[in-house]
Amino acid sequence: MQEVATRAGVSLATASFAINGTGARKVSEETRHRVQAVAEELGYRPNAMAQNLSRARSSFIGFITDSVATTPFAGEMIRGVQDAAREHGYVMLMANTESDPRTFHDVASMMLDHQVHGVVYSTWYHRQVSTPTGLSGIPVVLANCYTRGDRLQSFVPDEAGGGRAATEILTAHGHRRIAFINSDLSAPATTGRLRGYRKALQAAGIPFDKNLVLTTTPEQEGGYTAGLRLLQLDPRPTAVFCYNDRVAMGLYDALRTRGLSIPQDMAVVGFDNQEVIAAHLRPALTTVALPHYELGYLSLKWLLREGAPTTGEAPEPTRTLVPCPTVERSST
Template sequence: MARRIGIKDVAAAAGVSKATVSHVLNRVEGKRISQETQQRIWRVAEELGYTPNSLAQALATQRSQTIGFVSDEIATTPHAGRMILGAQEAAAAAGLVLLLVNTSGDAELERTSIEMLLQRQVDGVLYAAMYHRIVVLPEALRSTPTVLLDARCDDMAVPFVVPDEVQGGYTAVRELIAHGHRRIGVTVQTRDLPAREGRLEGYRRALAEAGIAYDPSLVAAETAVPFDTVGGDVDSGYRAARRLLTAEPRPTALFCYTDRMAAGAYRAAAELGLSIPHDLSVVGFDNQELVAEALYPQLTTVQLPHYEMGAQAVAQLLALTGTSGSPPGPVAQEMLHCPLVARASVTSPPRL
């Protein structure tokens, strides 16, 4: 590595003492240094490519201008990337950078990763899950400003940002009802998660509002095997949809718990000779563009606001640490809106 240009180099080139350079570049008040000398020092510093030593600055202030981002998983979907991007752009706007660590769900790796972050004196930590989960806050974070991202914990003093699953489910089913559907099936995973509870609750609310009775035989739950993989999700979606579509009378529309489960519903429909959307309307959830736009016809779905969640979590962290300029505010617990993304998989029900 090329040697770093230091204050000593600037001092030598400008023909002044190191102290003088330090006073000028650090804008120390109350020193009598001529305007001309100050300008010469700034010019020389720029010419030599001097960059201030932020480690020394951080050591002096005990602030690193760095936010830790602890995620359990970054490599399966673009979701993580969007959350990171949202967080990173919000952090950059405040002059902060993200120090990213990924734990792959390994408790020991998580412990050492968080230790590394605290050793680097991060100003705060975003503790992110890659799907909406109830987590146990690591002990080491209890004394560090922390915001949960796409996660909640049992300590109500910890701020969080999550998607509004109930509103999202409601929005998906509202779209089907608005097109005239009344017999609407749901495909879900069996695993107990906030997304499952919330989206099913939204389904029931939309039905109730439209005066449609809830029929538990229209809710098909299947276990993903292998668990938590793309293939497992698609396959469980296939099995659940196939079960609903071979019952009589069959639903005219399906609300699928994830876009990947919707991909499985497309497969079931193709096998049964049902054309989407003319014989069957389908709404997904997540807005995974790689799935939603690869399906034919393209999938109408509900968006998980990952970018916005990342950005909002940084805003909360800045408020928590007082870095935003305003004094630390109250703990915020936010549920962000999940908008409908209408594509081509919903139309009016067939006349049966």
């Protein structure tokens, strides 16, 4: 699948949608044909390996999450793990712990009892986690989370790269007075996106102005109140990078109450490309996508790679940053 995506010049997620013909995102007919042609040329068959379900060790891989399946946010990670499992003939055993340590313990025991080949552990938002206990003896990889000191291999979004890309959309449109509505929660996304914002300003020769950085609850309501505060700045910024799409949705409401137009009076960029919101705001929101599908897919591919150790931790674990692609729509 990775090779198909590269040769067709599309993302892994797009290649998967094009080949499997399902999923919520839309892929143009042209893209679908191109990807399918490449897949055929390369002899890609998603089910080829899945035929062989009996294996020396086990046909299972475990996927443990805090609440990825039950939170309407990062479900594409499940599709990524599932597709990679299928390509390798594994069946995914999945469990949500809802962050309850007892549930985690029960689930880990169950997975060891059933001799899973390895475990992908993931969280619904990007954060640091304690090293999962109770899984010794089998390989573990982290998706969308990491441990202090990176003692386990992990795949996480490149928040700083995404923040920089978001801001550069605005500098490329000629904006010089660009506000950033950041989250007031401590998280890698908060520090990373701010770092990216500053780097983009620097690259464009715009001095950093701390008055243009507001913090708020990273929800619609927070975006609304921060938006009203931001409109009192003099001179008013001409563009805003929002911590996430929900904040942008609240900012839209604040701008409307003042009769301001997007992007004429104020350009807006979000972050997350959250499915129910981003494409459906009016005007449709320019944003940066979280690579949920890729995080799931790449972490399981790493776990099942050729020559991987079959027990214990990886020899040289690293925190791999996965790019966050921009999605330009009508708000910039």
